[in-house]
Amino acid sequence: MSTTRAAPPGRTGRPPGGPRPATRMSWRDRLHRFDLRYVPYLLVAPFFLLFLVFGLFPLIYNGVVSLRHYRLDDPTLTGWAGFDNFARLFTDSDFWNALYNTLGIFVLSTVPQLFLALVLASLLNRKLRAQTWWRVGFLVPYVTPLVASTLVFGVFFSRDHGLANWALQTLGLGDPAAPIDWRASKPAAWTAIATMVNWKWIGYNALLYLAAMQSIPRDVYEASALDGAGAWRQLWRITVPMIQPVVIFTVVLSTIGGFQLFTEPMLFELNSQAATGGSNGEWQSIAQLIYKVGWKDLNLGYAAAMSWALFLIILVVAGFNSWLTSRFSGGRR
Amino acid sequence: MTAPTRAPQRTRRARYAAMGRAPQETPAGVGTYLLLAVSMLFAAFPLYWMFVIATSTDDALAQIPPTVVPGSQFLVNIEEVFSSQDVFFAAGLINSFVVSTVVTASVLFFSSLAGFAFAKLRFRGSRVLMLIVIITLTVPNQLGVVALYIVMGELGWNGTLLAVIVPGLVTAFGVFYMRQFIVNTVPDELIESARVDGASTMRVYWSIALPALRPAMAVLGLLTFVATWNDYQWPLITLGGTDFPTSMVAVSDLAAGNYVVYRRVLAGAFVATVPLLVMLVIGGRQIVRGIMEGALKS
Numbered sequence: 001m002s003t004t005r006a007a008p009p010g011r012t013g014r015p016p017g018g019p020r021p022a023t024r025m026s027w028r029d030r031l032h033r034f035d036l037r038y039v040p041y042l043l044v045a046p047f048f049l050l051f052l053v054f055g056l057f058p059l060i061y062n063g064v065v066s067l068r069h070y071r072l073d074d075p076t077l078t079g080w081a082g083f084d085n086f087a088r089l090f091t092d093s094d095f096w097n098a099l100y101n102t103l104g105i106f107v108l109s110t111v112p113q114l115f116l117a118l119v120l121a122s123l124l125n126r127k128l129r130a131q132t133w134w135r136v137g138f139l140v141p142y143v144t145p146l147v148a149s150t151l152v153f154g155v156f157f158s159r160d161h162g163l164a165n166w167a168l169q170t171l172g173l174g175d176p177a178a179p180i181d182w183r184a185s186k187p188a189a190w191t192a193i194a195t196m197v198n199w200k201w202i203g204y205n206a207l208l209y210l211a212a213m214q215s216i217p218r219d220v221y222e223a224s225a226l227d228g229a230g231a232w233r234q235l236w237r238i239t240v241p242m243i244q245p246v247v248i249f250t251v252v253l254s255t256i257g258g259f260q261l262f263t264e265p266m267l268f269e270l271n272s273q274a275a276t277g278g279s280n281g282e283w284q285s286i287a288q289l290i291y292k293v294g295w296k297d298l299n300l301g302y303a304a305a306m307s308w309a310l311f312l313i314i315l316v317v318a319g320f321n322s323w324l325t326s327r328f329s330g331g332r333r
Numbered sequence: 334m335t336a337p338t339r340a341p342q343r344t345r346r347a348r349y350a351a352m353g354r355a356p357q358e359t360p361a362g363v364g365t366y367l368l369l370a371v372s373m374l375f376a377a378f379p380l381y382w383m384f385v386i387a388t389s390t391d392d393a394l395a396q397i398p399p400t401v402v403p404g405s406q407f408l409v410n411i412e413e414v415f416s417s418q419d420v421f422f423a424a425g426l427i428n429s430f431v432v433s434t435v436v437t438a439s440v441l442f443f444s445s446l447a448g449f450a451f452a453k454l455r456f457r458g459s460r461v462l463m464l465i466v467i468i469t470l471t472v473p474n475q476l477g478v479v480a481l482y483i484v485m486g487e488l489g490w491n492g493t494l495l496a497v498i499v500p501g502l503v504t505a506f507g508v509f510y511m512r513q514f515i516v517n518t519v520p521d522e523l524i525e526s527a528r529v530d531g532a533s534t535m536r537v538y539w540s541i542a543l544p545a546l547r548p549a550m551a552v553l554g555l556l557t558f559v560a561t562w563n564d565y566q567w568p569l570i571t572l573g574g575t576d577f578p579t580s581m582v583a584v585s586d587l588a589a590g591n592y593v594v595y596r597r598v599l600a601g602a603f604v605a606t607v608p609l610l611v612m613l614v615i616g617g618r619q620i621v622r623g624i625m626e627g628a629l630k631s
Binding site: 035036037039040041043044046047048050051053054055057058059060061062064065070120122123124125126127128129132133134135136137138139140141142143144145146147148149151152153154155156160161163166170199202203204207208210211213214216218220221222231234235239252256260262263266267270271272273287290291294295300303304307308310311314 | 361375398454474479559566598
């Protein structure tokens with residue numbers, strides 16, 4: 001039916017009479033029908049094919065691997081492990097330590113990141129000269145390779161000649177006699193890594209917020225003119241509740257990103273190949289631990305089980321966070 | 334209150350807000366520019382400092398207070414980067430160019446095809462299929478990395494560029510982005526009239542959709558190139574330890590071992606960053622637009 005609608009009227013209007021044109025027509029018709037009916041599937045097929053093979057299948061197969069013995073150094077050791085790998089998770093102090101680190105760094109990075117992004121966005125949300133260039137400028141951290149910026153911050157946060165300690169001491173906040181060893185304790189290492197994450201994503205999130213802020217209808221501000229309220233109050237009373245969906249979106253994004261934290265903890269190490277996250281795992285993240293278990297300890301089965309656990313944790317935390325955010329950013333009025 | 338220069342400005346801003354004027358119509362005051370400039374300093378400083386160390390001698394790092402002026406050793410450091418043993422920096426740069434270019438071209442082609450089909454063609458199941466695309470957007474594919482490695486092993490692709498290129502050839506984000514763009518910019522009437530003239534689906538794609546897509550292509554192309562160039566975890570897993578890394582793996586190899594020379598590491602990091610800075614300067618406008626449009630659609 002759809003064939004007749006879009007086909008050239010002159011041809012389909014012709015009665016299917018004469019013998020020679022009919023065979024020619026029907027061949028054309030068939031081609032045309034194929035074009036309308038099946039070509040759309042051909043156009044979307046590459047995505048689904050690729051996703052099936054390299055996206056969905058690995059995700060499911062990951063579950064199979066997690067139930068098996070699978071070691072890269074011992075191909076003879078195969079067979080079902082049942083839930084051994086998962087049972088081991090519960091008593092593995094490395095795993096709980098990594099989970100603790102990941103959560104800690106996540107909190108230290110997400111909260112200031114989104115708050116500062118809001119402030120930056122509201123600064124950008126004015127009539128500005130060279131508006132585009134301000135926006136582009138704040139994307140410098142976003143395009144800078146994480147590998148490169150992490151290595152720079154790694155030097156910033158060195159104990160003896162690092163810029164971070166020097167700046168703190170210059171401001172009178174640090175003791176020159178006992179400089180902070182950023183790689184020796186959890187709070188220090190977490191702060192260092194959270195700083196890298198914040199630096200990378202504040203500008204990007206600010207642009208997301210800015211886009212939402214600019215789509216707020218202007219009469220909202222007119223309608224709710226606050227008596228004598230300054231720009232700061234306007235931001236928290238009108239703007240933030242209005243852009244709530246985007247705020248939730250960024251919270252989910254940074255949850256997903258935060259729990260997969262890999263490059264920063266890897267390259268914060270003095271030896272980038274160690275994958276231990278500090279001499280006592282001070283800042284080892286889950287993704288980093290998965291890498292270590294899979295490709296340093298060569299136990300892919302156990303690494304797969306960890307990936308599944310991480311997946312579940314992300315689901316739960318992302319759900320919880322978006323619920324929390326919607327409670328707090330919208331419930332004001 | 335104590336600073337006399339700021340008082341009048343603050344009251345003016347308060348007055349605008351009280352009048353119910355939207356912030357984006359309020360001209361920025363000196364304070365806003367000042368805060369923005371300070372933030373910009375923080376955003377740009379690590380990059381600048383990377384360059385300072387990349388051009389300096391070992392002594393510069395040990396100085397207190399730290400040097401903030403570039404040195405003159407850049408060429409020496411770069412030479413050391415390229416001749417570092419077991420790092421394969423030149424190969425890494427070339428590989429990154431190959432991978433990023435191929436992936437970007439392919440993402441543009443396949444995403445625009447699929448996006449066109451989802452936006453303008455009627456076919457059974459298109460809604461469900463589009464929903465699947467949107468769901469896959471939120472699945473962190475990193476979680477399947479162990480199994481992906483095994484799959485690549487079965488294919489014999491581990492340690493080759495195929496392992497890095499093929500999984501990225503078309504992305505859910507690309508399909509989604511293209512679809513949104515085509516829905517809004519290509520009028521249905523134009524397609525209908527082309528159909529009446531007997532144009533095939535591919536013909537409509539080629540001569541109607543594609544020309545209208547150029548701005549979206551620029552945005553998606555830039556975002557894809559940047560993301561592919563910067564990818565680290567998967568390339569490290571599949572290419573790490575081979576003499577055929579991407580530039581990111583090569584840079585991280587510079588920082589491996591017990592004795593790390595930071596001027597060398599950061600010189601390498603700087604070289605691997607330059608292509609992206611060039612892209613930001615050329616296509617910054619498009620990247621900004623892409624990110625901001627993406628925010629509204631999600």
